[in-house]
Amino acid sequence: MAEWKAGSGEGRGGARTVARVALAWTLAAFGGFPAANVAQGSLGSGTLLIAGTTLAISPESQTVPFDTPTIVHTTLQGYDATRGVLPADLRVIGDFTGPEIDGVLELATVPNEPFRIPRLSLKGQYRLDNIRLVQGGVLLAYAEPRSAAVLVTQILITRVTSRPLTLEEIRSHGIIVDGSSTRAYNFTFGFGVAGNTLDYNVPIIYWYPKDRFDLPSVAILTGGGGSRYSPPQMAPFVLKLKPRPQEQGGGCADPSGCQEEEMPPLPGVILFPTDLSLLHQFFSVVLLATNGAPEGDVLTIRDLTAKIRLPPGLGQARTEPPTTLGTPVPMRVPGPDGELGTADDLTFLVARATAQAEFLVEGLREGTHIVDFDLEGVLGGLPTGVRRLSGEARGAVVVRDPTLGIVVSHPEFVRADEDDTMGVSVTNNRVTPATSEVQSDPQGEILSCSSTGRHR
Numbered sequence: 434m435a436e437w438k439a440g441s442g443e444g445r446g447g448a449r450t451v452a453r454v455a456l457a458w459t460l461a462a463f464g465g466f467p468a469a470n471v472a473q474g475s476l477g478s479g480t481l482l483i484a485g486t487t488l489a490i491s492p493e494s495q496t497v498p499f500d501t502p503t504i505v506h507t508t509l510q511g512y513d514a515t516r517g518v519l520p521a522d523l524r525v526i527g528d529f530t531g532p533e534i535d536g537v538l539e540l541a542t543v544p545n546e547p548f549r550i551p552r553l554s555l556k557g558q559y560r561l562d563n564i565r566l567v568q569g570g571v572l573l574a575y576a577e578p579r580s581a582a583v584l585v586t587q588i589l590i591t592r593v594t595s596r597p598l599t600l601e602e603i604r605s606h607g608i609i610v611d612g613s614s615t616r617a618y619n620f621t622f623g624f625g626v627a628g629n630t631l632d633y634n635v636p637i638i639y640w641y642p643k644d645r646f647d648l649p650s651v652a653i654l655t656g657g658g659g660s661r662y663s664p665p666q667m668a669p670f671v672l673k674l675k676p677r678p679q680e681q682g683g684g685c686a687d688p689s690g691c692q693e694e695e696m697p698p699l700p701g702v703i704l705f706p707t708d709l710s711l712l713h714q715f716f717s718v719v720l721l722a723t724n725g726a727p728e729g730d731v732l733t734i735r736d737l738t739a740k741i742r743l744p745p746g747l748g749q750a751r752t753e754p755p756t757t758l759g760t761p762v763p764m765r766v767p768g769p770d771g772e773l774g775t776a777d778d779l780t781f782l783v784a785r786a787t788a789q790a791e792f793l794v795e796g797l798r799e800g801t802h803i804v805d806f807d808l809e810g811v812l813g814g815l816p817t818g819v820r821r822l823s824g825e826a827r828g829a830v831v832v833r834d835p836t837l838g839i840v841v842s843h844p845e846f847v848r849a850d851e852d853d854t855m856g857v858s859v860t861n862n863r864v865t866p867a868t869s870e871v872q873s874d875p876q877g878e879i880l881s882c883s884s885t886g887r888h889r
Contacts, residue, residue, distance in 0.1 A: 485511055486509055486510060486511035486512050487509075487510045487511060487574075487577055488507065488508075488509055488510075488525065488544065488564070488565075488566045488574055488575070488576040488577065489507070489508045489509075489510050489576065489577055490505055490506060490507055490508075490564055490576050490577075490578065490581055491505070491506045491508070491816075492505070492506075492581070492816060493578050493580075493581055493582070494581065494582040494583075494584070495581075495582070495583055495584070495815070495816060496583075496584045496585075496586060496588070496726045496727060496730050496732055497550075497553075497583060497584070497585055497815065498585075498586070498587065498588040498589070498812070498822075499553070499554050499556070499585060499586075499587060500552045500553070500554050501552060501815070501820070502549065502550060502551060502552050502817070503550045503583065503815060503816055503817055504547035504548060504549055504550060504816050504817055505527075505547055505548040505550065505561055505581045505583075505816070506547045506816065507525045507542060507544060507545060507546065507547060507548065507564075507576070508544075508545060509544040509545055509566075512544075512545075519544060520568055522568055522569050523543065523544055523566065523567075523568050523573075524541050524542070524543060524566075524567050524568070525541065525542050525543065525544055525546075525548075525564065525565070525566055525567075525576070526539060526540070526541045526563075526564070526565055526567055527539070527540050527541075527548060527561040527562065527563060527564040527565070527581075528540075528561070528562045528563045529550070529559065529560070529561050529562075530559065530560055530562065531553070531555075531557055531558065531559030531560065531583070531585075532555045532556070532557035532558075532559070533553050533554065533555035533557070533559075533585075534559070540561065544566065547816075548561060548581075550583060553583075553585045555585070556585055556586055556587065557584075557585060558582060558583075558584055558585075559582070559583040559584075559585060560580055560581070560582055560583070561580060561581045561582075561583070562579070562580045563575070563579065563580070564576035564579055564580065564581065584727070586725055586726070587725050588724065588725050588726060588732060588734070588812065588822070589722060589723075589724070589725065589734065589808065589810075589822060589824045590722070590723040590724075590725045591720065591721065591722050591723075591806070591808070591824065591826035592720075592721040592723075592826075592828075593718065593719070593720055593721070593804065593806070593826055593827065593828025593829075594718075594719045594721070594828070595716050595717065595718045595719070595804075595828060595829070595830045595831075596716065596717055597714050597715065597716055598714075598715045598716060598717055598793075602717070603715050606750070606752055606793055607752050607753035607754070608715055608750045608751065608752055608753075608793065609751045609752070609753060610712065614712060614713045614795065615712050615713065671698045673698050713795050713796050713797060714795075714796040714832055714833075714834075715750055715793065715794070715795055715796070716747075716793070716794050716795075716796060716830055716832075717791055717792075717793060718741070718791070718792045718793075718794055718804060718828065718830060719789055719790070719791050719792075720739050720741075720764070720789060720790050720791075720792070720806050720826055720828075721787055721788070721789045722734075722737060722739075722764055722782070722787065722788050722789070722808065722826075723782070723785065723786070723787040723788075724782040724783060724784050724785060724786050724787075725785075726784040726785070727784060727785075728784055728785050729784060730784040730814070731784075731814035732784060732812065732813070732814040732815070733781050733782065733783055733784075733812075733813045733814055734781065734782040734788075734810050734811070734812055734813075734822060735780065735781040735782075735810060735811045735813060736763075736780060736781075736810055736811050737763070737764040737780075737782065737788055737808060737809070737810035737822075738761035738762060738763055738764060738808070738809055738810065739761065739762050739764055739790050739806050739807065739808050739826075740759055740760070740761050740762070740806065740807045741758070741759075741762075741792045741794075741804060741805070741806055742759075742804070742805040742806070742807070743758070743794060743802075743804060744802045744803060744804070745797075745798075746796070746797055746798035746800055746802040746832065747794045747795065747796060747797060747802050747804065747830060747832075748794065748795045748797050749792075749793070749794060749795070750793040750794055750795045751795075752793060756793075761809070762790045762792065763780065763790065764788035764789060764790045764808075764810075765778040765779065765780065765788055765789065765790070766778065766779040766780075766781070766782060766786050766787065766788045767779075773789065794830065796830065796832035797832075798832065799832050799833060799834045800831075800832060801829055801830070801831050801832075802829065802830045802831075802832065803827060803828075803829055804827065804828050804829070804830055805825065805826070805827050806825065806826040806827070806828075807823075807825060808822075808823060808824040808825065808826065809821070809822065809823050810822045810823075842855065842856035842857075842858070
């Protein structure tokens with residue numbers, strides 16, 4: 434008994450082609466004998482089995498990242514490998530087009546094996562059209578569906594934001610602030626004497642010691658050197674008073690003949706408030722990562738983590754409990770409560786979802802500093818299975834120090850054993866707030882203080 438398997442298509446399919454072959458075989462076997470002769474004896478018999486088959490492809494549409502190869506599955510449904518062998522010259526062919534393809538690229542495979550789509554680096558919609566089953570160049574059937582779409586796009590979309598922390602936020606994050614978190618920068622002192630102001634400039638540029646950043650310790654524009662520059666905290670002065678005329682014998686008509694009383698000098702000091710220093714700015718740097726697949730797509734990103742790489746002008750803020758620089762930070766998606774940092778946070782990103790991670794950094798030098806991130810995760814939903822996902826992100830942190838102007842006011846004349854008042858006013862001449870333990874001072878606001886002492 435001979436058994437035949439055949440594929441079917443749309444009008445011109447494989448079932449009709451193979452059926453014609455089987456019919457010709459039957460006529461050849463029986464057509465040369467009359468019907469009566471056939472009844473007299475049996476020369477042989479055969480069975481023709483016709484099975485309907487369909488060429489199916491999947492997925493009909495898919496999304497893949499840049500430079501990621503993918504596949505389109507082909508399945509010859511209705512074919513039973515135990516009942517026969519497919520012809521060796523049977524092929525599945527499709528026409529591949531898209532932004533990166535010049536013209537039409539013909540891709541070919543065998544039934545039940547996938548089309549292999551190459552790596553594509555140009556964003557856009559690609560199509561595999563006219564997918565068909567052919568044998569020896571003869572069309573047997575078209576696939577169902579007849580085309581497959583491949584969207585090449587950026588799956589991991591990142592964005593970096595940064596902002597200075599307020600004093601309350603610094604405390605809430607457990608950031609430890611000590612002497613290493615402050616520095617003297619650039620001060621202008623002024624003396625108000627008899628309504629006139631005399632400026633005294635002390636321009637300095639201070640960096641941390643070499644054991645931290647391999648930079649010069651101190652550069653003093655006015656000369657000098659040392660591990661850290663400290664302007665003099667006190668300026669001594671001497672007040673010399675004019676002697677008072679003393680009359681001889683109860684009177685002196687001619688001043689040139691009078692004796693003058695010698696007046697002792699009055700020494701004093703003016704205190705420079707050089708213990709005033711600037712607290713480093715602390716920043717919240719937030720990395721945002723979005724799954725760029727179209728809404729409803731099957732692609733998901735799981736277990737996404739980020740590592741931060743800081744330039745010399747920035748340092749990781751010391752927190753309690755301590756955190757280690759370079760340790761991967763999990764990126765989270767707010768859960769049903771809509772708040773990040775709670776127990777229902779999600780560790781996976783469906784299409785169009787956004788995860789974030791926060792890093793606390795300390796501004797060590799004024800200027801614009803570039804921050805880099807390394808991301809790693811798992812991408813699921815591709816026809817090829819699960820793949821490792823990696824990416825990079827970059828952002829900027831701008832550190833601006835306030836410029837403080839200090840004016841010291843002191844009376845022109847003081848008397849021994851009498852109280853006098855010295856006033857000190859501090860002006861922030863920049864747009865950057867100067868944060869202290871008690872308040873934040875915007876541009877132009879003046880803090881005034883005074884001290885009362887007695888000169889002897």
